[in-house]
Amino acid sequence: MKRLPVSCPSCGGDLAVRRLCCAKCQTEIEGLYPLPPLAGFSPDDQEFILEFIKASGSLKDMASLLRVSYPTVRNRLDDIIRKLRQNEVKPKEKK
Amino acid sequence: MNPQNKTRILLFNPFFYIAGGQALGLGLAAILLTGLVGSFGHTHFDGVLDTHVGASAPLWFFVAEGIIDWLCLSVVLWICGKIISQTAFRTVDLFGTQALARWPAFFICLIALPKVFRRFPLEAVAQLKQGNFQFNTLDVILFLALAIAMLPFLCWMVALMYKSFSVSCNVKGGKAIGTFIAGLLIAEILSKLAMVLLIPLAIPQAPIPAKPAASATGIQSVPGDSSTNTDSDIAGAATHFVDLLVKDDFAAAIAQFDATMKTALPEPKLREAWQSVQKQFGPFQKQLGTRLQEVEGYKIVFVTCQFEKSSLDTKVVFDSNHQVAGLFFVPTTTPSPK
Numbered sequence: 001m002k003r004l005p006v007s008c009p010s011c012g013g014d015l016a017v018r019r020l021c022c023a024k025c026q027t028e029i030e031g032l033y034p035l036p037p038l039a040g041f042s043p044d045d046q047e048f049i050l051e052f053i054k055a056s057g058s059l060k061d062m063a064s065l066l067r068v069s070y071p072t073v074r075n076r077l078d079d080i081i082r083k084l085r086q087n088e089v090k091p092k093e094k095k
Numbered sequence: 096m097n098p099q100n101k102t103r104i105l106l107f108n109p110f111f112y113i114a115g116g117q118a119l120g121l122g123l124a125a126i127l128l129t130g131l132v133g134s135f136g137h138t139h140f141d142g143v144l145d146t147h148v149g150a151s152a153p154l155w156f157f158v159a160e161g162i163i164d165w166l167c168l169s170v171v172l173w174i175c176g177k178i179i180s181q182t183a184f185r186t187v188d189l190f191g192t193q194a195l196a197r198w199p200a201f202f203i204c205l206i207a208l209p210k211v212f213r214r215f216p217l218e219a220v221a222q223l224k225q226g227n228f229q230f231n232t233l234d235v236i237l238f239l240a241l242a243i244a245m246l247p248f249l250c251w252m253v254a255l256m257y258k259s260f261s262v263s264c265n266v267k268g269g270k271a272i273g274t275f276i277a278g279l280l281i282a283e284i285l286s287k288l289a290m291v292l293l294i295p296l297a298i299p300q301a302p303i304p305a306k307p308a309a310s311a312t313g314i315q316s317v318p319g320d321s322s323t324n325t326d327s328d329i330a331g332a333a334t335h336f337v338d339l340l341v342k343d344d345f346a347a348a349i350a351q352f353d354a355t356m357k358t359a360l361p362e363p364k365l366r367e368a369w370q371s372v373q374k375q376f377g378p379f380q381k382q383l384g385t386r387l388q389e390v391e392g393y394k395i396v397f398v399t400c401q402f403e404k405s406s407l408d409t410k411v412v413f414d415s416n417h418q419v420a421g422l423f424f425v426p427t428t429t430p431s432p433k
Contacts, residue, residue, distance in 0.1 A: 069114035
């Protein structure tokens with residue numbers, strides 16, 4: 001599966017969506033749409049976030065699902081929260 | 096994850112997989128087992144970072160040492176974590192993983208099991224005091240080899256303690272390492288203080304035989320005298336005390352001292368005195384009997400001992416609490432009792 005690029009290979013800036021296409025009728029829409037915050041995460045992190053939501057946010061359930069310890073899960077979640085906060089700060093800095 | 100990586104994680108960061116109550120249970124089991132093996136080899140963990148081979152003690156004392164070390168470090172790191180961590184960590188994770196981090200201590204106890212590890216330091220200290228350097232080369236080599244073999248396990252244990260702190264409190268980098276080192280030093284001091292409080296409870300008061308046979312000890316008892324049993328007890332305590340000297344169990348002998356004697360005649364001095372007597376009068380052979388005197392509330396027992404070259408009285412002075420308040424080695428002045 002191709003990984004969605006989120007940073008510009010030339011200047012390192014955030015990429016935005018320029019064109020969207022309907023998978024059913026092939027209609028194309030052009031515009032300038034920012035990528036959702038979760039798109040900036042690695043596929044592993046995105047999968048973790050999805051599983052976390054499916055587990056109703058239970059760290060214990062996540063720990064048993066992933067077969068790791070509770071603090072390992074919590075630390076990973078902390079890392080994701082930290083990244084999210086950093087991404088939130090970036091746009092503000094640009095403004 | 097490839098098996099090699101998993102093995103590395105299990106060895107150096109098992110807390111990736113195990114924490115909380117599970118780690119606490121395994122850790123406490125490891126501390127108990129370490130105490131048990133330590134009691135066989137007299138291996139003391141008398142401080143968070145200390146490992147010494149020393150005096151014999153009850154099993155519970157060896158277990159208590161491990162528990163004190165674990166609790167001291169866990170409490171200090173818990174406070175450190177609350178100060179520097181930005182996450183709300185669970186107490187059971189830190190305490191559980193810290194308990195499990197002590198499991199390399201079990202291997203240290205195994206390494207210390209050979210008798211040479213206990214014998215060599217005692218002999219070395221005694222010989223150094225006498226200025227008589229006659230070390231058995233094999234003993235020296237074995238002792239050094241075992242001591243060096245312990246070091247990797249000690250380093251491993253400290254590495255696990257840090258990982259436990261890092262994972263449980265989600266702290267990393269220089270700040271985490273600095274805080275951990277500071278915490279470790281504070282915990283070391285605290286554990287040492289706790290040991291000072293524990294030792295008086297741990298060293299057993301030497302059991303005073305209930306009714307040693309009067310004829311065996313040579314006591315001249317008066318029928319109907321109410322003090323006869325007490326005198327027999329005192330004489331029995333004195334002969335038991337000499338037995339401890341003969342067995343080189345100076346820690347247990349010192350346990351019978353009162354506070355003044357404990358200060359005036361610590362274990363090395365008592366050992367030195369006993370060895371000096373044997374050097375002068377030859378090896379101890381047997382006890383010949385006892386005589387009892389009472390002076391100003393003190394009960395004085397003369398335990399006549401036969402050494403290879405001569406007989407000598409070990410004069411043991413008991414206070415009203417049956418504690419040894421004085422100890423002398425004096426020439427036998429009266430004929431040896433029966």
